[in-house]
Amino acid sequence: MNFGFTEEQNLLREQVARFMQEVCPISKVREVAQSANGFDAALWQRAAELGWLGLTIPEKHGGIGLKWIDLTVVLEESARGLSPLPIVSQALAAAAILRCGTASQQAQWLPPMARGEAVYTLALYDDPNWIDPAAVTLTAKRTQDGIVVNGTKAFVCDAMAANYYLIAVRVEEELALTAVPRDSVSVTAQPCMDTTKPMASVQFDEVSLPADAVLPLSTTDLSYLTDLGAVAITAEMVGAAEAALHMTTEYAKDRIQFGKPIGRYQGVKHRLADIYVDVESFKSLLYFAAWTVDDSPDELPRAISLAKGYASDAFAEIGIDGIGLHGAIGFTAEYDIQLYLKRSKWARPMYGDSDYHLDRVAALGGL
């Protein structure tokens, strides 16, 4: 029985933390987020060299062959500094290819992903707020040598940065994933709250895709990939929420009003204590969920729904109170706490909001 991290995982954590401080501080994050594609190729290459892009890709495909609990360390630590790197998108696409792809598709697509030469993203649902196979509505027609896709995938993360899209489609009542290169679709960036998590719509105009670019997607696969998405997002929420707590706590120690640091007043300190309780708690739930991915997959659905069900609303409140406890300065664009509020809003619906996850907990618990 050991619910702690290994020496290697602790070193990985330190490595990511150093990277965020030295190579990708918040000034850099802001710069990347304001750039046209919200993407910085040089940072991406650095991440590839450090092995983070192939962390969960098997060694035979050029990756490091580690587990989701290791990826969790990278996501948590990089989200502390609101990293704009599309590591979540890349990792989810890799997981989809590993789960649904043939041996030759894996051999073809995974090595360039691990090397950072390809940026992939995954888009499952078309409905903005529904986790269900029926919420995949983009249709494709089967042809002699593949499929033809017509229509729009409205919500695609990191779509401006990606050069491949792994898109869920409905082919004559069956679900499938299809790998689409950037140059065969048109992509429109959407103005969104959290510019460190760029979102775009991807439009398909009679796009023909060969049979070897199509992967079967069962409803179990869909549910599994959704759960992995929730693991990844919640891991980022842990790091970001802890950073927001830290930033607000430090401010409360320094800011003097009525002759005392505001952190002495219980209206402030007790709210910070409650935030500490929440972050500790969804962190513990998330670590367990991330562990189940590779070591006890049967437990994953309940474990991740407990974690994301708790975290989604708790982090949203932390985002709001982070600003409130700063006062007006927290409202200014220049001050960083507001970036965390935006992240909390972004993370809330991703791969299921608290209503979805808590209702699923109830269902899995026999209600």
Added chain:
Amino acid sequence: MDFEYSDSEVAFREEVRNFLRENLPPKAERDRNFLSTWLAEVRARGWVGFSWPKQFGGSDGGLIEQTILKEEMALAKAPPLGSSFMGLAWVGPGIMQYGTQAQKERFIPDILDSKVTWCTGYSEPNHGSDLASIQCKAVRDGDHYVVNGQKTWTSGASWSDWIILLTRTRFDADAKHQGITCLLVPMDAEGLEVRPIENMAGDRHFAEVFFTDVKVPVDQRLGAEGEGWSVTVSALANERSSIGEVTAMFGKLDTLKELVRSTTKQGKPATQDLKTRRTLAMFEAKIAAMKYNGLRYLTKQINGEPLTSETSVNKLHRASLEIEMDDFAVELCGQAGLQLPGGDNAIHNGRWAKASLSWPNVVIGGGTPNIQRNIIAERLLGLPKD
């Protein structure tokens, strides 16, 4: 990270389970002697004071085995392992750490053998959260202290044999927590009077305890004169993992789910009510969080890292769940939820109604939520003190 247990830990769990199968009959089949037999049996196995050093009659049990023992006992809804909860929880550990050899020999075996029951005389009418300000006075007179003053909210005072008492021996100390002295006093001492207090649920668990010229021999002082505050603090820090509580709370959640399955709300099955489903799921998330928080803190302890005030995190969850879960059941059942044990339509024989009047046992008794928040804010987040 792994959740596997070693072979010897698995074997230990099996041993506990086998024992429970053989020695814990269903409630209806328990006779008058059951409890004393039970206490003797668990004592014979070394499970009372399981973590205490062997030299004091404990078993030097490891952290994981302790967790397994607590978990299995809670799963089986077994009675406590000793008759003196406070004796085992902090009086015994306090005596082992601060007591003289003679005190250890005199008091420890009786706690382990469930021969003596202890109560705790810390709180006073004017000093609850601010415990370090207590005023109950002890004056040295030769080989005795003479105690005058009052304690209150003393749980179990009516049926306890001994009290661990915080007194003030100096009134001119620089800091209020200096000048506090800890005494061990028999409840039948002359000049000691117990007046039970009825609580809102109708129970008489706690009491006022009055001291009028009570003579306490100096050899019943625990720790040095003026060292009473350290004795208290380190004794209270002895509380360990919350796994027993967590297991019991998962059990309570299961009972709540059964209740929801058999209840209607506005004429429809309560299982279809979204708020009901969500509330239960959030209970489950918080209890699970307590479990995994506990395991993370346990791992820290196993690795030799000191635990500071992390246990306050689970205490806050426990406090809010204690109120919310019973309250949820009562509200779910409408007017039937209001009926106490004995009512024709009482739910689960009035268990929830009664419990919804008893939450202060947990929520106030062990230090209030506001005090836990102060602890987290000041010790874990480093915010300035009140």
